[in-house]
Amino acid sequence: MGLLTIIRKNRQKEREMRLLFLGLDNAGKTTILKKLNGEDIMTVSPTLGFNIKTFAHGRYTLNLWDVGGQRTLRPYWRNYFEQTDALVWVVDSGDRMRMKDCRDELHSLLLEDRLAGASLLVFANKQDIQGSMNDVEIRDALDLHLITTHHWKILSCSAVTGENLVAGLDWVVNDVASRLYYSSTLTSTSTAERSQRVSL
Amino acid sequence: MSEDTAKWQIAHSFAEGFNATFSDLESRISVAAAMEPSSSEIIQGLAAEVAALSRRLSDVLGTLPSYDQRQHEQRVKTLEQSLEKLRAAQPKSKFTFKRKANGSGKPPSSHKPSELPRPEAPSSSNLILSSHHDAYLGWHNIPTPMAGSSSDATIRDLTNCIVNLASQTTDGVQITALHIHNLKNCLLLLPDITGSVMLHDLNRCSIVVGCHQFRMHTSKDVDVFVSISSSPIVEGCSRIRFCRRPDPNSRQLQSEPLMVQDFSHIRPTPSPNWSLLPAGSTPPTSLPDSDMGPDEVATLLDVTLPPGI
């Protein structure tokens, strides 16, 4: 039994994944976590520091880290990179003014060594707001097509209606799992999930 | 066999370049559509590029497999249609957005036709009130808000102004987020915001607002009358005073004190940067609906704004 197999086996036993939710302040990170957890979203206050939520998702235990996004907190994001399996980048789809800021923060994050290999899900949040940018517009505004270093996917969603939140977690879990737990035996179902990356 | 390969390669490399240009144009048109008004210059530029793309296609007519040919023609047609829509939608409100230049020209070949911009998506107007001094400002100072829609709004760069947007005169425009930057000596009467109010760099102001979240950064000497269901936060602020805004629409406990969090004072001791206004403080809500001259504005600001230092 090679070392790699042993490592894989150990992780298999734990079947834990760590998802880091980042994005500009007001993107809706905390609201998404509360919604997923079935909590009241009307009382969500801005995040000081971070929140952690643990979910059972299929066979996996997910640790979701939600870190505050205002400019003064962004330098601290790096404290949370270690051991991150996936980055969930949350975008306020109505915030046209700060799309460039949002793009720049994302692209500089992706340069981080400690995030190398992490899957990237971009949540185009607040789709319930009439007139917000759709996923195609956001994909372009954020230059997602320039990303070659990470598996990525963009999904439109709403933390208020719950639209696509679970679908997003599904993608993340499958993508991470195929890498960590059975990277050498990609199943045909996950191939479709990967088409986005392959066509980069 | 090798002839087929060659043909396939030609079709393939043509498709690559074609799709790259297509995607680029597609995104620029949709960005332009979302960020009106596009100057006729921009639209003409886009139209010229679409025409060039169409020409590129007719230049290779006959050399492409018919499936590819149809696909490409369909794409040109889509571009022409969105361009038409863009033309039809001019002019609207006054928000401009510069797309990053270097994103264009790269081949985002992961395009699926199903991902074309939703044609029915209403472009949201951004409401902007900026760059005034010594004035009484209202909805009429904001360039054409779109009716029956929702929008972000921005208020910035005002000195010695009274802003009265409390009366919801504009046919049901919902403000989903409000960004406020760089105000000095201003009184703001604001409507209810369904999302957050984010404030930066206010100096000696009074604000009356209802919102879901309140996030204030690097400001000083501000009185805040707020109706809110979460905890307001301040960061890098000093001498901020809070009070619950009397709210006829809410059965919220008016007596329950606001729990303000100071992100720059993370200690068990109370923050020295904010305080509660004495119970019973009332916001200066009764303003004349008519216009006020600069002198009247100055007098009113004098008696309503916090003392400052």
Ligand SMILES: Nc1nc2c(ncn2[C@@H]2O[C@H](COP(=O)(O)OP(=O)(O)O)[C@@H](O)[C@H]2O)c(=O)[nH]1
């Ligand atoms: N309409 C709408 N508002 C949202 C949505 N998600 C979050 N919000 C609002 O956006 C504001 C910021 O949300 P929050 O979760 O605190 O953002 P965070 O700073 O990224 O954690 C709050 O007023 C939320 O109610 C959404 O999907 N739709």
Ligand SMILES: [Mg+2]
């Ligand atoms: Mg938060």
